[in-house]
Amino acid sequence: NAGVTQTPKFQVLKTGQSMTLQCAQDMNHEYMSWYRQDPGMGLRLIHYSVGAGITDQGEVPNGYNVSRSTTEDFPLRLLSAAPSQTSVYFCASSPRTNYEQYFGPGTRLTVT
Amino acid sequence: SQQGEEDPQALSIQEGENATMNCSYKTSINNLQWYRQNSGRGLVHLILIRSNEREKHSGRLRVTLDTSKKSSSLLITASRAADTASYFCATDMNSGYSTLTFGKGTMLLVSP
Numbered sequence: 001n002a003g004v005t006q007t008p009k010f011q012v013l014k015t016g017q018s019m020t021l022q023c024a025q026d027m028n029h030e031y032m033s034w035y036r037q038d039p040g041m042g043l044r045l046i047h048y049s050v051g052a053g054i055t056d057q058g059e060v061p062n063g064y065n066v067s068r069s070t071t072e073d074f075p076l077r078l079l080s081a082a083p084s085q086t087s088v089y090f091c092a093s094s095p096r097t098n099y100e101q102y103f104g105p106g107t108r109l110t111v112t
Numbered sequence: 113s114q115q116g117e118e119d120p121q122a123l124s125i126q127e128g129e130n131a132t133m134n135c136s137y138k139t140s141i142n143n144l145q146w147y148r149q150n151s152g153r154g155l156v157h158l159i160l161i162r163s164n165e166r167e168k169h170s171g172r173l174r175v176t177l178d179t180s181k182k183s184s185s186l187l188i189t190a191s192r193a194a195d196t197a198s199y200f201c202a203t204d205m206n207s208g209y210s211t212l213t214f215g216k217g218t219m220l221l222v223s224p
């Protein structure tokens with residue numbers, strides 16, 4: 001199993017550009033989440049999904065969209081990038097509620 | 113908002129010594145988890161302790177949970193240089209879904 005994969009590893013965007021961060025898992029996990037990690041801030045939840053077709057907002061959802069058309073994939077879309085979205089983004093999956101989460105390697109995004 | 117807060121923010125010890133990190137949280141939880149993050153990498157799950165458990169062991173790791181004080185501690189015995197990493201506690205706040213709230217982490221440096 002590849003576990004949780006994320007692409008790209010690094011990305012530089014200009015303010016106003018849009019892009020999609022990809023996340024896929026091959027463990028048949030129902031639950032998937034997106035976090036952002038900023039220096040000194042820990043991880044903050046952006047959006048999460050409890051199954052295909054079901055998504056919900058986390059702590060910091062503004063400026064991001066998600067969809068979950070399949071169990072395997074959970075892409076995160078930046079609608080109009082802003083410098084405040086410069087961060088490291090992590091995708092995670094979990095087999096069920098109250099269980100450990102498996103994290104991807106992260107995408108380092110810089111918005112200039 | 114941060115649910116868990118780790119203490120200390122940074123810890124520097126010699127190989128062979130024990131390392132203790134603490135986590136305090138604010139609201140009732142289903143479980144508390146500890147994760148490790150090596151520099152530039154994704155988070156790796158270490159241990160999960162449920163709200164009805166008081167202590168749990170995994171190899172050189174010992175976790176305690178005191179729900180009356182809303183606190184947990186992670187003890188790493190006989191530390192090795194490879195234990196150098198950031199350690200995060202994460203709480204599942206009885207939301208019904210597998211979303212975690214992370215603290216800001218403790219950065220552990222183990223010197224040879």
